[in-house]
Amino acid sequence: MIRNGLGKWFQRHKRIWLPLLLCLLSLTLTLLMINQSPPLTRATWIWNAKLIVSQPEEIVAFANEHQINRIYLQIKPIDIPPQAYRSFIGLASRAGIGVEALSGDPHWVFTRNQESIASLIAWVKAFNNQAPENERFQGIHVDIEPYLLPEWEQDRENIVRQWMENIEYLVAETKKDTDLLVSADLPFWIDSVQVPGDADKLSNWMLQRLDSITLMAYRNYADGPNGILSIVQRIVDDANEQKQRSVIVGVNILNSGEGPHVSFHESGTEEMANQLAVLHRALSRHPAFGGSAVHDYESWKQVSQREE
Numbered sequence: 001m002i003r004n005g006l007g008k009w010f011q012r013h014k015r016i017w018l019p020l021l022l023c024l025l026s027l028t029l030t031l032l033m034i035n036q037s038p039p040l041t042r043a044t045w046i047w048n049a050k051l052i053v054s055q056p057e058e059i060v061a062f063a064n065e066h067q068i069n070r071i072y073l074q075i076k077p078i079d080i081p082p083q084a085y086r087s088f089i090g091l092a093s094r095a096g097i098g099v100e101a102l103s104g105d106p107h108w109v110f111t112r113n114q115e116s117i118a119s120l121i122a123w124v125k126a127f128n129n130q131a132p133e134n135e136r137f138q139g140i141h142v143d144i145e146p147y148l149l150p151e152w153e154q155d156r157e158n159i160v161r162q163w164m165e166n167i168e169y170l171v172a173e174t175k176k177d178t179d180l181l182v183s184a185d186l187p188f189w190i191d192s193v194q195v196p197g198d199a200d201k202l203s204n205w206m207l208q209r210l211d212s213i214t215l216m217a218y219r220n221y222a223d224g225p226n227g228i229l230s231i232v233q234r235i236v237d238d239a240n241e242q243k244q245r246s247v248i249v250g251v252n253i254l255n256s257g258e259g260p261h262v263s264f265h266e267s268g269t270e271e272m273a274n275q276l277a278v279l280h281r282a283l284s285r286h287p288a289f290g291g292s293a294v295h296d297y298e299s300w301k302q303v304s305q306r307e308e
Contacts, residue, residue: 041291139181
């Protein structure tokens, strides 16, 4: 009797419980996807590679203190011997920190300079082939920024075409016989640049080819007009449909001289931590959100010491 009664009730009220059941199922699947995603990145850049020789333990201790789990480390083969890189990567690896090879130049946008890109890839591959697994670079991270060149305003479509060609070259050559990650620093406004001869955004094109992008969203507040969230939201929304954990949001603590609103240099590390917490809370439900990065280690450390 009870079973028959319940069956009739469910039949009469299926317009109510069926949508609720579907919503619950969708929520459960979403939570499972989030839980199975890679951990969020907390990264920083090290442009002064000599620091890994003079203060490797200090760098790793600072990284642990600030929950950094990824370092973009500049490659300077002339100044830094391979053994110094191996030693530092091993130290970082034991602390749970991945290291990516960092390099780039605005002139790398030109296809005539593909040799520079090829040299970086060859150096990283040769380095990894000679290093134990825990002392290898996990990826290649490029910072090209062609919009700093006068040609960006003079012949933008041509520059964008060459940039795309070089990114395709970078990815194809890096991925040959390796599982190295390939990522790049990109401006937050890259979604306003169109792929030449196509209706697609350049940001989408980059997301389809790179393992991740680090957006240079250099503002010192998360909420509000022109804040970090507002300037990255469109790209994060677009990326949600493409790739999990693919968009890392970068902030600046370097004293750049570009104005007070682009850096945490004056407002300090506590305020930066507060704003990054706001950022993470707001974007954590987005599958594409990959974490945050602070530019750069040396400036971050200097501001921290100033506050002591």
